[in-house]
Amino acid sequence: MSATLRVRVWRGGAEGAFREYEVPRHESQTVLDVVTHVQRHLDPTLAYRYACRVGMCGSCAMTVNGAPRWTCRTHVDKVAKEGRLEISPLRNLPVIRDLVTDMREFFDKWARAKGQFRGERRRSDDFARVSPQSEKRRLADVAIECIGCAVCYSACDVVAWNPGYLGPAALNRAWTLVNDERDTQQAARLRAVAGDAGCLSCHTHMSCTDRCPKALSPTAGIAGLKRAVAAAALRGEL
Amino acid sequence: MSKWVAHVHRVSGIALALFLPAHFWVLGQGLEMDGVLRWTEQPLVKVAEWGLVVLLAAHLGGGLRVLALEFLPWRDWQKSLAAAAAALTLGWGLAFALAL
Amino acid sequence: MSIRGETRLWIAQRASAAVLALCVLVHLAVIVYAVRGGLTGAEILARTRGNAAWFAFYSVFVLAVTVHAPIGLRAVLGEWLAWRGRSRDAVLLLFAMLLAWMGMRAVLAVFA
Numbered sequence: 001m002s003a004t005l006r007v008r009v010w011r012g013g014a015e016g017a018f019r020e021y022e023v024p025r026h027e028s029q030t031v032l033d034v035v036t037h038v039q040r041h042l043d044p045t046l047a048y049r050y051a052c053r054v055g056m057c058g059s060c061a062m063t064v065n066g067a068p069r070w071t072c073r074t075h076v077d078k079v080a081k082e083g084r085l086e087i088s089p090l091r092n093l094p095v096i097r098d099l100v101t102d103m104r105e106f107f108d109k110w111a112r113a114k115g116q117f118r119g120e121r122r123r124s125d126d127f128a129r130v131s132p133q134s135e136k137r138r139l140a141d142v143a144i145e146c147i148g149c150a151v152c153y154s155a156c157d158v159v160a161w162n163p164g165y166l167g168p169a170a171l172n173r174a175w176t177l178v179n180d181e182r183d184t185q186q187a188a189r190l191r192a193v194a195g196d197a198g199c200l201s202c203h204t205h206m207s208c209t210d211r212c213p214k215a216l217s218p219t220a221g222i223a224g225l226k227r228a229v230a231a232a233a234l235r236g237e238l
Numbered sequence: 239m240s241k242w243v244a245h246v247h248r249v250s251g252i253a254l255a256l257f258l259p260a261h262f263w264v265l266g267q268g269l270e271m272d273g274v275l276r277w278t279e280q281p282l283v284k285v286a287e288w289g290l291v292v293l294l295a296a297h298l299g300g301g302l303r304v305l306a307l308e309f310l311p312w313r314d315w316q317k318s319l320a321a322a323a324a325a326l327t328l329g330w331g332l333a334f335a336l337a338l
Numbered sequence: 339m340s341i342r343g344e345t346r347l348w349i350a351q352r353a354s355a356a357v358l359a360l361c362v363l364v365h366l367a368v369i370v371y372a373v374r375g376g377l378t379g380a381e382i383l384a385r386t387r388g389n390a391a392w393f394a395f396y397s398v399f400v401l402a403v404t405v406h407a408p409i410g411l412r413a414v415l416g417e418w419l420a421w422r423g424r425s426r427d428a429v430l431l432l433f434a435m436l437l438a439w440m441g442m443r444a445v446l447a448v449f450a
Binding site: 158161162191194195196198200201203226229230233234238 | 339348422
């Protein structure tokens with residue numbers, strides 16, 4: 001194991017360049033540790049995001065050696081071949097500066113996919129009774145743990161090829177709501193996720209499922225949406 | 239793995255779409271088959287034919303994978319469908335190569 | 339295109355894919371059989387000419403291709419060449435018509 005790491009870090013906006021830094025290597029070290037070291041000891045002008053640093057919030061997502069990952073949960077040993085690292089901002093999002101991306105479009109698409117719950121019960125009504133064992137609830141539960149880190153969105157080729165494509169995270173969230181029996185927006189939601197910008201544009205590359213740090217499978221949810229949309233179209237309901 | 243199967247699926251589809259008009263044209267000539275068959279004896283044509291069979295098998299394999307992922311209930315083993323698609327391609331390519 | 343239209347195209351693509359899966363398997367088997375058997379042109383035509391069953395089979399094959407290939411290309415043109423809108427659909431419709439015409443011409447030449 002080398003004593004130092006040669007780390008290339010993206011500096012600048014959409015236009016910019018990689019700058020190389022030499023960072024001391026430790027036995028137990030994450031890529032986030034490396035980026036933090038650069039900012040604190042080598043170049044205070046480096047911009048980057050993190051928060052919990054324990055794999056819960058998803059803020060530290062960046063591209064490491066070409067693949068999007070949570071830097072706080074990426075051990076240097078796992079990715080640094082011959083002591084080299086390349087760190088750049090998440091793909092498919094505008095770069096604000098250095099390793100920080102503009103997440104607005106990611107969340108706007110979430111909203112466009114009708115990724116919000118809307119129910120009809122009021123405070124005075126009794127609780128809705130939803131069986132956790134019901135098929136729909138189980139499907140929703142399997143996909144519900146998404147924290148909106150944008151790693152899947154970053155990994156997706158269709159997002160790169162089709163600017164309007166809603167993306168795996170937004171569609172995955174829509175899928176959990178399609179399976180929520182309390183929700184009252186189902187018809188509008190299916191319309192929102194159909195069409196060129198929606199689930200039908202997914203080509204099942206499965207990069208999202210491959211890279212999701214929470215081991216979710218947006219591909220599965222999107223396949224479910226495809227079936228739901230097609231069925232609605234055949235019934236004349238779309 | 240899945241990403242590459244999908245890319246092969248797309249590229250093979252494009253190649254087949256471009257090849258088909260030519261294929262239809264040759265067949266539609268209504269030539270005496272022997273003339274056509276003699277032409278196909280040329281080694282370069284044999285290699286091209288083998289290429290076409292592989293493209294077709296690759297596209298079919300990738301396509302079956304997509305249909306399975308989109309219509310069958312979701313299971314983890316479906317990720318290895320990518321491998322099955324690749325195997326199918328090789329299988330047919332070999333069968334054709336052996337038959338040549 | 340409307341979402342209803344896009345969804346119909348998607349359904350048509352999957353339906354034609356299922357039909358083609360069967361057709362291609364049969365076609366590949368037939369080709370391997372013919373090549374392996376070293377059939378001459380006359381032998382092949384003797385089996386295909388006037389054969390109503392094979393005529394019907396290959397007509398279905400051509401029809402399915404006419405649906406499947408242009409819709410497949412549509413995604414490629416939109417995603418890799420950023421070509422969207424009516425002109426794309428118009429060109430693909432022409433391509434579909436070309437495939438149908440040339441395909442049926444071939445089917446007639448071999449099976450009629």
